Amino acid sequence: MVALAVTERASTALARGAALDVEGVSHAFDIDGAVLPVLDDVSFSVKPGEFVALLGPSGCGKSTLLRLVAGLEAPRSGTLREDGDPITGPFPSRVVVFQDPTLFPWRTVWNNVALGLEAQGILKTQRHRVDAAIELVGLSGFRNAYPHQLSGGMAQRVALARALVNDPQLLILDEPLGKLDSLTRITMQAEIASLWQRSGFTTLLVTHDVEEAVFLANRVIVFSDRPARIKADIAVDSPYPRHRGDPKLSELRRNILGLLGLDATW
Amino acid sequence: MSIYSVPEAVGLPQSVEEGAAFAGRSLSLPRLSLFRLLPVNGSGVVASAAWAVFGLSCLWWEDRGDWSRTHEVAISAFVIAGIVLVTTLSGSLLGRFGAGLQKRAPWLLVLGLFLSLWEVATAKFGWLPLPFFPPPQAIVEVYTDDLPKLLDSAFASVKLQLGGYVIGAVAGFLTGVSIGWSRSVGYWVHPILRFIGPLPATAWLPIAFFTFPSSWSASTFLIALATGFPVTVLTWSGVASVSNAYYDVARTLGAKPSFLVLKVAIPAALPHVFVGLFMGLGSSFAVLVVAEMIGVKSGLGWYLQWAQGWAAYANMYAALIVMSLLCSGAITLLFRTRDRLLVWQKGVVKW
Ligand SMILES: Nc1ncnc2c1ncn2[C@@H]1O[C@H](COP(=O)(O)OP(=O)(O)O)[C@@H](O)[C@H]1O
Numbered sequence: 001m002v003a004l005a006v007t008e009r010a011s012t013a014l015a016r017g018a019a020l021d022v023e024g025v026s027h028a029f030d031i032d033g034a035v036l037p038v039l040d041d042v043s044f045s046v047k048p049g050e051f052v053a054l055l056g057p058s059g060c061g062k063s064t065l066l067r068l069v070a071g072l073e074a075p076r077s078g079t080l081r082e083d084g085d086p087i088t089g090p091f092p093s094r095v096v097v098f099q100d101p102t103l104f105p106w107r108t109v110w111n112n113v114a115l116g117l118e119a120q121g122i123l124k125t126q127r128h129r130v131d132a133a134i135e136l137v138g139l140s141g142f143r144n145a146y147p148h149q150l151s152g153g154m155a156q157r158v159a160l161a162r163a164l165v166n167d168p169q170l171l172i173l174d175e176p177l178g179k180l181d182s183l184t185r186i187t188m189q190a191e192i193a194s195l196w197q198r199s200g201f202t203t204l205l206v207t208h209d210v211e212e213a214v215f216l217a218n219r220v221i222v223f224s225d226r227p228a229r230i231k232a233d234i235a236v237d238s239p240y241p242r243h244r245g246d247p248k249l250s251e252l253r254r255n256i257l258g259l260l261g262l263d264a265t266w
Numbered sequence: 267m268s269i270y271s272v273p274e275a276v277g278l279p280q281s282v283e284e285g286a287a288f289a290g291r292s293l294s295l296p297r298l299s300l301f302r303l304l305p306v307n308g309s310g311v312v313a314s315a316a317w318a319v320f321g322l323s324c325l326w327w328e329d330r331g332d333w334s335r336t337h338e339v340a341i342s343a344f345v346i347a348g349i350v351l352v353t354t355l356s357g358s359l360l361g362r363f364g365a366g367l368q369k370r371a372p373w374l375l376v377l378g379l380f381l382s383l384w385e386v387a388t389a390k391f392g393w394l395p396l397p398f399f400p401p402p403q404a405i406v407e408v409y410t411d412d413l414p415k416l417l418d419s420a421f422a423s424v425k426l427q428l429g430g431y432v433i434g435a436v437a438g439f440l441t442g443v444s445i446g447w448s449r450s451v452g453y454w455v456h457p458i459l460r461f462i463g464p465l466p467a468t469a470w471l472p473i474a475f476f477t478f479p480s481s482w483s484a485s486t487f488l489i490a491l492a493t494g495f496p497v498t499v500l501t502w503s504g505v506a507s508v509s510n511a512y513y514d515v516a517r518t519l520g521a522k523p524s525f526l527v528l529k530v531a532i533p534a535a536l537p538h539v540f541v542g543l544f545m546g547l548g549s550s551f552a553v554l555v556v557a558e559m560i561g562v563k564s565g566l567g568w569y570l571q572w573a574q575g576w577a578a579y580a581n582m583y584a585a586l587i588v589m590s591l592l593c594s595g596a597i598t599l600l601f602r603t604r605d606r607l608l609v610w611q612k613g614v615v616k617w
């Protein structure tokens with residue numbers, strides 16, 4: 001199942017994920033005339049190929065930050081750069097996997113995965129990439145199924161395949177496993193880790209699961225309550241593949257829970 | 267922003283379909299215990315008997331009027347009774363035809379009884395006043411003796427309806443997508459739509475017949491108008507209600523605006539569009555008939571009018587039956603198309 005046509009991808013993407021620079025980004029929403037500040041002077045840099053997890057209380061502004069990185073919205077102030085170039089709009093080198101799979105219900109699995117290539121007008125010559133991505137997430141038997149025929153975990157795999165087929169340089173994951181049962185989640189965590197290692201793209205992962213963050217990421221950035229400010233930026237330097245029982249990871253997890261004000265329960 | 271409540275509008279045809287499905291189901295009569303003992307479906311045998319009764323009722327008494335097809339009707343009834351009986355007795359040998367007939371046996375039974383009663387109440391004892399309630403053989407006589415004129419009329423109606431409907435549906439669809447997509451188009455078109463749309467298209471009849479070069483083009487315009495309004499409103503609300511999440515996904519994958527309209531907004535709005543097409547079909551039938559009665563010198567509406575002028579009531583019933591078959595056929599066709607295009611929807615109700 002993990003037999004991707006990596007050779008081709010490796011030559012282009014393994015070499016280089018994108019670098020991301022977030023400089024002094026603040027953002028706010030107008031709600032019924034009142035201003036709701038959501039991001040407060042957030043700055044950080046991500047090196048090419050790094051896996052950074054973003055942790056923070058629910059509603060603090062993590063998804064908003066990801067939308068800014070994706071280019072779906074422009075920040076009120078500050079700049080975001082991909083490989084030094086300002087981000088002014090969405091671009092398929094930065095692909096988002098949203099919390100909900102948001103598959104198009106009128107398209108089959110195959111056509112959902114093909115969406116990006118079709119939108120970019122290169123599907124005709126690149127059909128094999130769609131097949132490879134579907135195989136990668138283990139859904140070859142469901143090519144012609146419609147989204148309403150899939151389980152939640154399968155739908156999220158399709159969403160992942162739909163992102164990966166574009167050979168992203170920056171993969172943006174917004175709590176992609178949040179709604180899955182714990183068994184499926186553990187399996188998919190391992191898959192994401194091995195994918196990232198093989199393909200070399202930069203990854204930005206929002207999660208509310210501290211264990212998931214320390215298990216997967218090189219770095220964990222912890223945010224404060226809304227408006228989100230960076231509270232801590234923690235390196236996780238255990239080698240991959242990691243083990244969930246690793247005492248070093250457990251200690252890190254305890255520290256981070258403390259930062260989030262949850263240490264009393266542990 | 268939208269004055270037309272979408273959920274209500276969407277609910278409407280759904281309930282019509284469910285109504286139809288329900289009506290079909292509720293008629294499976296409880297089997298008589300006698301037939302439990304037989305190896306065959308009892309209601310098939312009873313249905314056959316009911317048709318035989320109809321045939322007998324045609325022949326038993328003298329007709330009270332002068333109808334030339336009484337014998338043919340009786341023979342046809344016996345033939346149908348025979349077919350039903352043979353099909354029932356041969357059980358599963360006849361495959362799908364047999365199974366379909368068995369499923370409809372309760373309906374055949376009721377139909378046979380209804381025809382017998384109708385025959386007796388009109389042709390034989392005159393319980394219903396005669397010129398207004400013609401017997402079955404009088405209607406059959408219309409089909410055998412006035413067929414060319416009836417076919418011409420049906421063909422003219424279909425032609426007029428089809429032209430107007432296609433024009434209205436296409437125009438409504440394009441308008442709806444434009445309003446739903448573009449704020450500035452909405453700014454200009456929305457007030458016009460609110461002002462003109464709710465007006466019954468038939469209210470335009472007198473003006474349309476003056477201003478258009480022919481009554482045929484006037485009727486086409488009115489049918490298009492009656493179709494276009496619901497199609498516009500529902501397409502528009504369909505496009506407007508597409509979740510932003512779909513656009514976000516498509517945009518991050520590199521979609522351009524044309525892709526967002528053609529491959530996201532329109533497919534997502536399609537279920538609404540079909541509701542609009544369905545509603546448009548209903549209101550355009552009404553316009554068609556009125557237009558044919560008033561202005562156009564052809565079509566089933568005109569045939570009805572003509573028959574009334576000659577007090578030819580049997581012709582009116584005959585035309586009504588044809589009209590009903592055509593309208594029902596049109597709706598069936600629309601739903602077939604929808605089922606094919608919207609296979610991705612779960613639980614689409616059958617018409
Ligand atoms: N489009 C929007 N308009 C107004 N408020 C928004 C919008 N998107 C998010 N918000 C608000 O911004 C805050 C942060 O949201 P979000 O970034 O989704 O948080 P989370 O960290 O849970 O992902 C929330 O209070 C939310 O209500």
Ligand SMILES: [Mg+2]
Pocket residue numbers: 062063064174
């Ligand atoms: Mg979120």
